[in-house]
Amino acid sequence: MPSIQIRDIRKSFGDIEAVRGIDLTVEKGTVLGLLGPNGAGKTTLIRMLTTLMKIDSGEAWVEGLNVDTEAQAVREIIGLAGQYAAVDENLTGRENLIMVGRLYHMPMKEAQLRAADLLGHFDLTDAADRTLKTYSGGMRRRLDLAASLVNNPPVLFLDEPTTGLDPQSRIALWKIIRELVAQGTTVLLTTQYLDEADFLADRIVVIDHGKVIASGTPQELKTELGDEVLEVRIRDISRINEATAALRSIGESQSVHVDFGTQTISMTLDQGVGSLPKAIRALDVAHVEIEDLTVRRPTLDEIFLKLTGHGVRV
C-alpha cells in the first residue's frame, strides 16, 4: 500500500480552478518533491491532504485512510508545516511544543521530553524559554517544523519548508529530513527551488495551473530539462543580430534569448558543455567580440519556460 495516494482531486475557489485533477502516488519512506511556480496549486493540494480543506471531487488516502471520511484518524498520523510558520507568539518555544504535544493527548512528562528533544534537534535549546516575540524568522520556521514532528508522524507534509532560511539552516534542515526518511518517514514537500527537490526528492512532480506537467526522478527530469545554459555578453550591442545568428547556426537550440539591457544572449546547450568550442568559434567567425561568457545550470524560470511556455509568475 502506498503511503499517499491521490486520485483525480480537484478544488476551485469561485472561478479559479486551483487544482484541476491531480493523480499522485508516494511510496512509503520516500520523498516526493512538488515543484511549481507561485499559484500553481501546491498549497491547495497540501491543505486538502492535511484535512484543512474539503476536496471538491476525487479522493485521497494517507496510509490507507481517506482524508475526507477518516479525517480525525489522518490527523493522528500526519505532521504539517505550512507555508507560513504557525506558532503562538505569546508562548515560549518550549511551551509551543508542549501545547502541541498535549493536543496530541500525550501525558505531560512525555510532551515535555519530546519538546526538549526537538528543541535540541533544531538548535533552539538556548532560546527555548524565551517567548517567540524575540525569535527571528528563521527560528520561528524551525520551531514550526519541530511542531510538525511532535507526534513522530509516519507521513510529513512540508509546504516550502526552507523558504526564508539562511543557507546554513537550510542544509541543517535537509539533513534532518534525510534522517527522518532514513527512519521510514514519508515526506511530501513543496518547493520553488530545483536544487532542493534535486537533493531531497526521490521523485519530483512539477505542477502548474493545478495540473501535473512533468514528473520523474530528479535524474530523469534533469536529462530532460536541465541542459546547461550558455550566456554571452558582447562588447558591441550593434552586433547583436550577427551574434544571435552565429549562435543559432551551431544548430543547438531554438531557445536563444536576448537581453538588451545587459547586452547578454543566453542559449540552452542541448548537447551539454561539449558544444562550447563550436559556439565560441561561430562568434569569432562572425567577428563578434565577447566581453564575458559563462555556462550555468538553468534557473527554475527557464525550466518552466520550457515546460509551459511561460515563466515563473511573480
Next chain:
Amino acid sequence: MEAIYRALLEKKWMYVVSDTLTMVERNLIRYVRLPQLLIFSTIQPVMFLLLFTYVFGGAIRVTGSYIDYLLPGILVQSAVFGAIQTGVGLTEDMAKGLIDRFRSLPMARAAVLAGRTLADTMRNIFVILLMFGVGSLIGFRIGGSVSDAVLAFAILLLFGFAFSWISATIGLLVKNVETAQVAGFIWVFPLVFASSVFVPVETMPDWLRVFAEINPISVTVNAVRMLLLGYTDAAETARLAWLAVVWIVGILGVFMPLAIRLYRRAA
C-alpha cells in the same frame, strides 16, 4: 493540574475537556505575560464610569444615587465589551496560521472556541471585580443580600460568555482582524446605548423605548441592578433574572452550534 489532565486522558471522550483546558491555559498566559492587556481593557470601562458619574450623571434623573444606578450597567457593558475580544483574538489566530495548526491536530473540534470563550470569561471575572472595586471607591454600595450579589455576578459572567460566542461567530465570518474589531463594535454600540445601562428607558422616544425594553442588555442590566441594589419587589427581580437567563440560553443555543459549524468548515 497534572492529575486532572491525566485523569482526563484516560477516557477518549474527555479529550474535549482536556483540549479545552489546554486552550484556556494558552489564552490566559497572554494576560500573565502582557498585564498591560488587562490594564487597557479596564481603562475604558473605568473612564465610562467616571465620565457618567461626574460629567453626565448630574443631569440624569434616577431614583436613588446615580452611581448605584450606573455601576450595574457598567458591569454589563464591561462584560459585553470584553466579549468583543473573543472574535478579535480568533481572527488573530487565523491570521497567524494557528487555527490551521490546530485544525491539523487530532484535538476536539470544539476546544479552540470553548477555550477562547472560557478564557475571555475568566478575564471578565477580573475586570468585573475591578469595576466593583472602583465603583465602591466612588460611593457604590451593594444593597441586596450576598446570595443575590453572587447570582448577579453569575448572570454577568454567563451573559459575557454568551456574547463571546456571538463575537466568535462574527470573527469566523469576517476572518480578518481589523474587520473583526470594527464589526465587533458596530452591533454592540446600539445595543449598549439604546438600553438601560446609563439612563432609564422611560425618557426615550416610544419607538426606541420598545427596542430598549426587549434589548437583552437592558434585561440583564435590570436584573443585575435589582439583585445588587436589593429591590423589595422579589417577584419582579426573579422575573427579570429568569428573563436574562432565557436570553443567555437562547444566545448560546443559536451561536454555539453556529460558531462550531463555521469553525469546522473555515478554510
